[in-house]
Amino acid sequence: MAIPVERTRSPKARPAEAELGFGKYFTDHMFRVDWAEGRGWHAPRVVPYGPISLDPAASALHYGQAIFEGLKAFRHPGGMRLFRPGAHLARLTRSAERLCIPPVDEALLLDGVKTLLRTDADWLPGGPGTSLYVRPVVFATEAFLGVRPAKAYTLLAFLSPVAGYFSGPPRPLRIWVERERARAARGGIGGAKAAANYVASLLAAEEAKARGFDQVLWLDGAEHRDLEEIGTMNVFAAIGGTVVTPSLEGTILAGVTRDSVLQVLRGWGVPVEERRIELDELATAHRAGRLAEVFGTGTASVVAPIGEVAWPGEALRLAAPGAESLGERLRAEISGIQRGERPDRLGWLEPV
Structure with a gap:
């Protein structure tokens, strides 16, 4: 019409x-x-x-x-x-x-x-x-x-x-782990893009920024153990040659960029797992030298590298990603498709 x-x-x-x-x-x-x-x-x-x-x-x-x-x-x-x-x-x-x-x-x-x-x-x-x-x-x-x-x-x-989305020149982000408050609970509206989900996140985000961090990593609302979301982004970690991201169980948003990243990684032959990830698993992998990268994905940020994940008593610090890191390659691939600089093999672009 x-x-x-x-x-x-x-x-x-x-x-x-x-x-x-x-x-x-x-x-x-x-x-x-x-x-x-x-x-x-x-x-x-x-x-x-x-x-x-x-x-x-x-x-x-x-x-x-x-x-x-x-x-x-x-x-x-x-x-x-x-x-x-x-x-x-x-x-x-x-x-x-x-x-x-x-x-x-x-x-x-x-x-x-x-x-x-x-x-x-x-x-x-x-x-x-x-x-x-x-x-x-x-x-x-x-x-x-x-x-x-x-x-x-x-x-x-x-x-x-x-x-x-983030101000200033590109840089790895510093992330604070929220271990007391909850953004969403199982059975709630965490998987919907509802205004209420964002206001629920503001206080913890402001406290994290006051500590000098960029965003909050939310854990599950019941045990405060499993990774869920990073502020306005889905979270990915490269552990021992496999890329893992929290599974969709109703508490986190099914990000379109998240899905795009998963499709690109599988097309590249990179092993991918969608499953629950405990914060302790991330810390253990870091101590063992097996945590290669952590990055966030979202429409606004595309792919954003994470340089530090911290909580009281511990900080996981990661090397700045190079051009050959997975996160940087993913950002270049998706941004290239969006602007017509790389082939749109999956038909993601819609003419206006």
Whole structure:
């Protein structure tokens, strides 16, 4: 369907690429579609980016029915390309199901995102490590007080020209292990991209930063023993020639970059295991000289090397990764596919 576009009368000045950072600037337009009981998703349109009106009793503000996604569009020799949008929108649908939000019309949303990207195509940066970040967000808008699924929702998608997620020049990250608090519990919503999961992580992350660390490594909520996530990233470790990553058991996000890394590694013939990993196993491997690398993966960061994993009384320090390290090779491979510099053998790129 043709999605109507209302163009802004007050276009913004474009930021210089050197000033981008992550999530600081937003383009001129946004996509919107609403849901109402009996009507479903209706009235899709692209409108000028700006504040929205929300009733003080909107249930998202009180009961937390709010989910989001994050995917990227890249400058490519063949024109703008989205990286694995189908996987991202399928995950948004799974998140919606877990939070009792109506199923997202994935085809309509993809059409809306593409229309938005074409409308604001001039915002697409072209420098190394840059992209247009696409943020769909769904939240309950029905005005009522009562604990039940809402009967009205809004879906917005907007764009942000971005560079790297972590500030400053590229460097191995310092990670603090959180051994008391829990981000998610088995049977909870840890596997959904829900706003509530991120607010649950903030206090520990702020405390870690006050100690001089970049992010928090979360352990399982029951025993505080098994590795789960690193802040906004999935975690991988190269131990004795095998790459291991925590298995998906409902408490961690099924990262699209995580899945991309697994597919690339298997294509290279690298042994990979998805399983529970105890923190003690990581420490033992490090003492024995078998822990070659630790890295995080995510849409925002792609592949980020970890230089230190620390907790009270112990610190695992790793050598800075060279160009031939797995993490650096993975980052180069995935970034190369996204920008059309390496072949897209798995069909991950979607023309806009």
